[in-house]
Amino acid sequence: MGVWIMAGVTFREAARKKMLWMALAAGGAFLILFGTGLHFQAKDFAAHGMSPVLRREISFAMLTMGLYAVDLLAVLMTILTSVDTLSGEIASGTIQAVATKPVPRWQVLVGKWFGFVGMLTAYIAIMVGGVNAVTYVMAGVTARHLIRGCLLMWMESLVLLSVTFAFATYFSTLTSGVLALGLHGLAFLGGWIEQFGALTQTQRAVSVGVVASVLMPSEALWRRAAFEMQSPLANAMRISPFSTLSVPSKAMVFYAALYLAIALVVAIRRFSQRDL
Amino acid sequence: MSRASDLAIRTRGLRKVFSGKVAVRNLTLDVSRGEVFGFLGPNGAGKSTSVKMLLGLVFPTSGEAEILGRPAGDVKTRSKVGFLPEHFRFYDWLTSTELLKLHARLYGMSHVMLRERVPALLDLVGLTPHRDKPLRDFSKGMLQRIGLAQALLNEPDLIFLDEPTSGLDPFGRRLVRDIIKAQRDRGATVLLNSHLLGEVEITCDRVAFIRDGEVVETRQLNGETEEQITVSIRAVNVNAEVVNGLSQWTPSVRVDGERLTLTLSSSALLPEVVRYLVAKAADVYEVTPQRLSLEERFLEIVGSDGGL
Numbered sequence: 001m002g003v004w005i006m007a008g009v010t011f012r013e014a015a016r017k018k019m020l021w022m023a024l025a026a027g028g029a030f031l032i033l034f035g036t037g038l039h040f041q042a043k044d045f046a047a048h049g050m051s052p053v054l055r056r057e058i059s060f061a062m063l064t065m066g067l068y069a070v071d072l073l074a075v076l077m078t079i080l081t082s083v084d085t086l087s088g089e090i091a092s093g094t095i096q097a098v099a100t101k102p103v104p105r106w107q108v109l110v111g112k113w114f115g116f117v118g119m120l121t122a123y124i125a126i127m128v129g130g131v132n133a134v135t136y137v138m139a140g141v142t143a144r145h146l147i148r149g150c151l152l153m154w155m156e157s158l159v160l161l162s163v164t165f166a167f168a169t170y171f172s173t174l175t176s177g178v179l180a181l182g183l184h185g186l187a188f189l190g191g192w193i194e195q196f197g198a199l200t201q202t203q204r205a206v207s208v209g210v211v212a213s214v215l216m217p218s219e220a221l222w223r224r225a226a227f228e229m230q231s232p233l234a235n236a237m238r239i240s241p242f243s244t245l246s247v248p249s250k251a252m253v254f255y256a257a258l259y260l261a262i263a264l265v266v267a268i269r270r271f272s273q274r275d276l
Numbered sequence: 277m278s279r280a281s282d283l284a285i286r287t288r289g290l291r292k293v294f295s296g297k298v299a300v301r302n303l304t305l306d307v308s309r310g311e312v313f314g315f316l317g318p319n320g321a322g323k324s325t326s327v328k329m330l331l332g333l334v335f336p337t338s339g340e341a342e343i344l345g346r347p348a349g350d351v352k353t354r355s356k357v358g359f360l361p362e363h364f365r366f367y368d369w370l371t372s373t374e375l376l377k378l379h380a381r382l383y384g385m386s387h388v389m390l391r392e393r394v395p396a397l398l399d400l401v402g403l404t405p406h407r408d409k410p411l412r413d414f415s416k417g418m419l420q421r422i423g424l425a426q427a428l429l430n431e432p433d434l435i436f437l438d439e440p441t442s443g444l445d446p447f448g449r450r451l452v453r454d455i456i457k458a459q460r461d462r463g464a465t466v467l468l469n470s471h472l473l474g475e476v477e478i479t480c481d482r483v484a485f486i487r488d489g490e491v492v493e494t495r496q497l498n499g500e501t502e503e504q505i506t507v508s509i510r511a512v513n514v515n516a517e518v519v520n521g522l523s524q525w526t527p528s529v530r531v532d533g534e535r536l537t538l539t540l541s542s543s544a545l546l547p548e549v550v551r552y553l554v555a556k557a558a559d560v561y562e563v564t565p566q567r568l569s570l571e572e573r574f575l576e577i578v579g580s581d582g583g584l
Binding site: 001002005009013016017092093094096097098099100101102103104273275276 | 294331332333334335351352353354355357359361362363364365366367369378379381382383423426
């Protein structure tokens with residue numbers, strides 16, 4: 001019961017503090033910009049009499065670019081909105097009035113986690129759906145495996161959310177945010193090193209990328225999502241700038257799920273055992 | 277000696293060390309059910325940490341603590357406990373009605389119960405006109421009032437009030453006093469942390485002076501006392517031998533003309549002292565017990581440095 005009360009109040013907080021609405025307004029502006037770009041591109045395609053195959057591949061590349069931007073926004077949204085909820089309330093003493101109620105601490109934490117999961121699910125669904133809808137209307141193209149890709153992006157958000165929660169049970173808001181973003185930055189850089197390693201066939205560079213994904217599998221989930229969503233031709237030719245010469249395996253996806261669960265358990269254990 | 281089942285709070289050798297710094301050294305305390313108990317001490321004496329340990333917010337380094345017969349921090353017991361933190365803060369986007377409803381649901385109260393209880397409590401703390409106002413528009417005093425209301429939602433058996441009158445005007449302070457009295461009348465136990473000694477003197481049945489995380493002294497405020505008293509006696513025909521004889525009851529006797537001032541470990545010793553003086557042919561004109569005021573005793577314990 002405590003889980004759902006805390007989930008509800010956390011979700012309502014995002015809505016009432018206008019966090020969710022501002023994010024959606026920014027997302028709406030992004031979709032308008034994206035749609036405008038696609039519109040002019042479609043017009044130029046028609047004017048130059050471009051072949052349908054090339055037109056389709058460029059539209060797919062635009063779609064992947066749009067999803068890449070959504071992924072980046074979702075990463076920032078996840079960390080920035082959730083980083084203060086535990087450490088901030090511990091520092092201000094707000095948590096004391098809740099933690100002295102007949103609700104186990106793990107329920108308080110899991111409830112807050114579910115509240116953010118609800119908000120992020122809505123955000124990712126709207127943004128990924130919006131980018132696909134715009135691309136479909138403007139260019140007649142949608143992601144190849146939309147649901148699978150969307151779920152992988154969602155999972156990336158959940159991994160980052162759980163890691164941010166775990167950090168926030170140990171450190172202050174600012175430190176937790178820096179650590180979570182830094183860890184994702186590490187994975188991001190590792191992902192690119194892995195791409196270049198694959199391009200130049202340098203196995204040791206690929207290994208550096210794999211190690212970075214083991215340390216933080218968020219970027220690997222995006223690259224797997226991009227592989228699932230972009231066109232088969234782009235995957236075969238490996239020509240898209242946003243993915244993905246070295247495709248993370250399904251084992252990496254399972255590892256990410258395990259990573260997510262462990263981060264959440266660490267957060268629960270630490271929150272249940274620390275002084276408030 | 278109270279039986280464990282009669283106690284609302286029982287601690288034995290409770291100790292808390294934060295990063296090598298001792299916050300609470302050795303807290304041993306019994307608070308009976310139905311008692312209004314004051315917790316007094318200078319800043320940094322360990323009062324708030326002690327309360328947090330009793331509430332399960334802070335984990336003790338060593339020692340034992342029980343509230344309402346169960347180990348401190350027991351989740352089920354919390355349904356019978358109310359707590360007003362020293363600086364009550366909560367989500368400032370909630371209105372006062374929403375805040376009370378949220379806390380009522382955390383207490384597991386039914387919708388029917390909270391429909392009655394929430395307006396009644398808003399009325400009790402004088403916030404009915406502000407029931408739909410978000411907390412961000414509340415003054416410090418209003419936040420204390422709504423914090424007090426959430427501490428009373430579940431009609432608790434044990435209430436912890438940490439500086440409940442800080443930020444309150446005289447009307448607010450009187451309200452807190454009346455609420456504490458009402459809680460005592462319905463049989464609840466109240467632990468009151470306060471620096472306002474006058475308030476404590478009026479409201480509490482018993483107080484503990486705490487310094488460096490230890491109970492230095494407990495004192496009964498209402499009714500009989502077994503604690504140390506100072507007595508002023510006006511008597512003539514008291515020679516040095518008689519004064520020396522008083523050392524069997526007290527090590528400290530001050531003689532100033534006809535006036536003897538002595539400190540006794542208990543008021544029960546006073547008749548013996550008077551009988552002794554009369555037996556030694558002293559003419560006793562006046563015997564005046566001088567109980568130290570709470571403030572004097574507080575200052576004595578805290579010292580001139582204010583406990584800093």
